[in-house]
Amino acid sequence: MSDTAVKAPPAAPPTPPAKRDRRRLVKALAWIALLVVLLAIPLYLDAAWLKAGQYMMIGGVGAIGLTMLVGQAGQLSLAHAFFLLAGATGYTVLSGPVDDERVFGLGLDPGLSLVGAVVIAALLGLAFAPVSGRLRGIYLGVASLSLVFLGLYFGQSAETLTGGTSTGRSPEPFSLFGFPFTNGGPEIELMGVPIRQAERLWYLFLLLTVLAFVVAKAAVRSRVGRSWRAVRDNEAAASVMGVSVTRAKAGAFAVSSAYAGLAGAMTVLWFDILKPDESEFGTYGINISIAFLAMVIIGGLGSVPGALVGALIVNGLPQVLSLYSADLGWFSGTGDGALTPILVSSFVYGAAIILVVLFEPGGLAAIGRRITSARKPHLPEEQDK
Amino acid sequence: MNTFLQLVVNGLGKGAVFALLALGFVIIFKATEVVNFAHGSLVLFGGYLVVVTRESLGWAGASLVGIVSAGLLALLLERFLLSRSRHADANSLALLTIGVDVIITEEIVRRLGVTLPFLGDAWDARPFQIGGITLFRTHLVALLVAAVLITAFTVAFKYSNWGVAMRAQAENREAAALMGIRSSRVTATAWVVAGVLAGVAVLFIATQDFSGAGLSRGTHSIALAAFPAAILGGLDSTAGAVVGGLVVGLVEALSAQYVSFDFSKSAVFLVMLVVLVVRPSGLFGTRESTRV
Numbered sequence: 178m179s180d181t182a183v184k185a186p187p188a189a190p191p192t193p194p195a196k197r198d199r200r201r202l203v204k205a206l207a208w209i210a211l212l213v214v215l216l217a218i219p220l221y222l223d224a225a226w227l228k229a230g231q232y233m234m235i236g237g238v239g240a241i242g243l244t245m246l247v248g249q250a251g252q253l254s255l256a257h258a259f260f261l262l263a264g265a266t267g268y269t270v271l272s273g274p275v276d277d278e279r280v281f282g283l284g285l286d287p288g289l290s291l292v293g294a295v296v297i298a299a300l301l302g303l304a305f306a307p308v309s310g311r312l313r314g315i316y317l318g319v320a321s322l323s324l325v326f327l328g329l330y331f332g333q334s335a336e337t338l339t340g341g342t343s344t345g346r347s348p349e350p351f352s353l354f355g356f357p358f359t360n361g362g363p364e365i366e367l368m369g370v371p372i373r374q375a376e377r378l379w380y381l382f383l384l385l386t387v388l389a390f391v392v393a394k395a396a397v398r399s400r401v402g403r404s405w406r407a408v409r410d411n412e413a414a415a416s417v418m419g420v421s422v423t424r425a426k427a428g429a430f431a432v433s434s435a436y437a438g439l440a441g442a443m444t445v446l447w448f449d450i451l452k453p454d455e456s457e458f459g460t461y462g463i464n465i466s467i468a469f470l471a472m473v474i475i476g477g478l479g480s481v482p483g484a485l486v487g488a489l490i491v492n493g494l495p496q497v498l499s500l501y502s503a504d505l506g507w508f509s510g511t512g513d514g515a516l517t518p519i520l521v522s523s524f525v526y527g528a529a530i531i532l533v534v535l536f537e538p539g540g541l542a543a544i545g546r547r548i549t550s551a552r553k554p555h556l557p558e559e560q561d562k
Numbered sequence: 563m564n565t566f567l568q569l570v571v572n573g574l575g576k577g578a579v580f581a582l583l584a585l586g587f588v589i590i591f592k593a594t595e596v597v598n599f600a601h602g603s604l605v606l607f608g609g610y611l612v613v614v615t616r617e618s619l620g621w622a623g624a625s626l627v628g629i630v631s632a633g634l635l636a637l638l639l640e641r642f643l644l645s646r647s648r649h650a651d652a653n654s655l656a657l658l659t660i661g662v663d664v665i666i667t668e669e670i671v672r673r674l675g676v677t678l679p680f681l682g683d684a685w686d687a688r689p690f691q692i693g694g695i696t697l698f699r700t701h702l703v704a705l706l707v708a709a710v711l712i713t714a715f716t717v718a719f720k721y722s723n724w725g726v727a728m729r730a731q732a733e734n735r736e737a738a739a740l741m742g743i744r745s746s747r748v749t750a751t752a753w754v755v756a757g758v759l760a761g762v763a764v765l766f767i768a769t770q771d772f773s774g775a776g777l778s779r780g781t782h783s784i785a786l787a788a789f790p791a792a793i794l795g796g797l798d799s800t801a802g803a804v805v806g807g808l809v810v811g812l813v814e815a816l817s818a819q820y821v822s823f824d825f826s827k828s829a830v831f832l833v834m835l836v837v838l839v840v841r842p843s844g845l846f847g848t849r850e851s852t853r854v
Contacts, residue, residue, distance in 0.1 A: 253653065307839060308835060308838065308839055311838070311839065311842045312838060312842050313842075314653055315597040315653070315656060315797070316793060316797070316838065316842065316843065316844075318597075318656075319597075319789050319790065319793045319834075320793070320834070320835060320838050322786075322789065322831070323790070323828070323831030323832065323834060323835050326827050326828040326830075326831045327828050327831065327832070329827065329828065330824055330825055330827070330828040333824045334822075334824060334825075456779075456780070456783070457783050457786075457827070458779060458783070463783070463786070467660055467664065470657070470660065471660075471661070471664075474657055516672070520668055520672055523664055523665070523668045524664075524665055524668060524669075526661075526664065527661045527662070527663075527664035527665035527668070528661065528665060529661070530657060530658065530660060530661030530664070531643065531658055531661040531662060531665075534647065534650055534654050534655065534657055534658040534661070535643070535646060535647050535650075535658070538650060538654055
């Protein structure tokens with residue numbers, strides 16, 4: 178998918194440095210403006226909308242991880258849901274109470290547990306290296322699918338860790354240096370708006386998403402990212418140029434798993450319960466792997482901002498639709514053959530995948546790039562990001 | 563010992579169905595290098611039409627309709643979506659089929675709602691005994707049908723004009739086109755054949771004996787288990803698809819008995835992983851080599 182997905186635009190005439198600087202400034206200002214809006218949102222929207230936004234951010238973090246793996250390093254993976262489960266379980270177990278006789282916990286600080294969950298997911302991704310390093314393309318995609326099934330079995334059988342499929346277990350609420358991200362703790366008010374659980378989690382998730390974004394951008398821009406793209410484009414050529422192919426592949430898989438692990442820990446905080454799936458279609462099932470793949474395809478393989486937009490569509494649509502439907506009385510039907518928000522958004526993202534592959538292999542990122550470059554010539558260093 | 567024999571027979575019966583599905587993947591892959599992630603939705607579609615037409619046409623007529631329409635849907639997908647995007651590479655097209663799969667599957671599952679009909683009327687849940695072994699008619703008929711279809715396919719593949727064209731195209735697309743082989747026709751027939759095989763397979767999958775469940779989302783995920791079958795046999799080997807299918811059937815039946823039912827789904831994938839680590843392009847697949 179590498180060759181068509183991220184095609185370099187034709188060489189643009191060199192831009193004079195002054196103009197380039199101004200464009201960078203405009204771009205930076207746009208990002209800052211977006212950040213300010215995101216920071217202000219909890220002051221204006223109520224908890225339900227914040228909850229929806231948090232779900233989009235979970236998707237965003239996971240999708241950034243996957244877009245680096247699939248788009249930048251050229252490794253197809255359907256295992257994302259497995260690493261989500263790994264992160265979710267990791268956080269819950271590490272932070273869980275020690276004295277619970279039903280489930281196992283280590284009683285660590287939640288902040289530390291979050292980091293631990295990310296590390297666990299990364300290590301699991303690294304452990305998959307013997308397989309991921311040897312396989313390519315579709316073979317790797319299906320091989321990685323097996324992790325989802327292993328995760329399903331793990332969730333069903335390791336009840337002391339996961340809480341089992343019937344009841345699940347509750348995660349420890351998040352807190353950072355003693356500050357709880359719940360309704361408890363110190364009363365805070367910002368411009369007359371009480372900052373409670375929904376608002377606090379919004380800011381936490383926003384922080385994590387921004388962090389994920391910045392790190393990903395840096396990785397893509399750095400030596401590491403270049404080695405990923407070299408491996409993606411031609412393994413033989415990359416190794417001739419001194420890139421360790423196995424290391425680059427294993428690294429990409431580990432980084433992407435770490436992102437999925439973080440998204441998993443966020444998922445468990447969002448649902449406020451860790452509940453492994455009963456079938457392969459659930460919170461950590463094949464459909465989730467496919468949803469993440471949809472995000473990165475729609476966004477444009479390899480594009481970090483594109484992944485965020487993809488997450489906005491795929492994870493956001495069902496949330497927003499169900500919120501609207503409550504107001505407008507849509508989707509009132511239940512039971513047999515009812516159109517649910519989740520169903521409608523499945524249709525939308527299924528169609529979006531088809532349209533993107535047919536008409537714009539670069540995804541929304543390419544469309545965005547074209548819109549901006551209609552006004553101004555393209556900067557060479559923006560390619561492949 | 564009897565349990566073991568029984569399991570082997572059951573496993574082979576299931577394996578025959580997986581082989582039909584895996585063969586579908588392989589045929590499409592050979593002709594176009596596209597992995598068809600929408601195969602599960604073809605299975606569901608065929609099954610759904612059986613359900614819809616059964617009242618008026620009877621079981622046999624409905625089954626025929628189901629099989630034909632699964633083939634037709636495959637043809638439509640190929641004509642209207644995949645052949646339109648020749649500039650896209652095979653991997654992007656595989657992703658496209660994921661989009662197709664999501665839409666068709668969701669719609670059919672929605673239409674089915676809570677009714678989960680069984681399809682294999684003619685043979686479903688009628689076991690009989692031979693020498694202390696209980697045989698399920700579903701498994702026997704499946705074995706028989708699969709044997710006939712796979713033999714027919716193999717013969718056609720070897721001796722018919724279509725088979726020659728297909729093999730030529732699998733060998734080298736451009737050269738085949740230059741020799742006057744109509745690549746679009748080969749591709750289209752490959753999809754039709756795969757769709758028909760999927761339509762046949764669903765008649766066995768949505769039965770009491772095979773899955774214990776009627777036509778549902780679960781049917782789709784059983785079709786997904788044919789993925790490891792195709793991959794561990796080697797995506798471009800028709801013989802591999804058959805072997806892979808049987809291996810998957812056996813592994814599932816044996817691990818469900820000797821380990822646990824929950825484990826059997828992952829066992830199939832584990833076996834595939836082991837095979838892939840040893841032989842990255844499957845048991846019978848063509849090895850990729852890189853020239854520097």
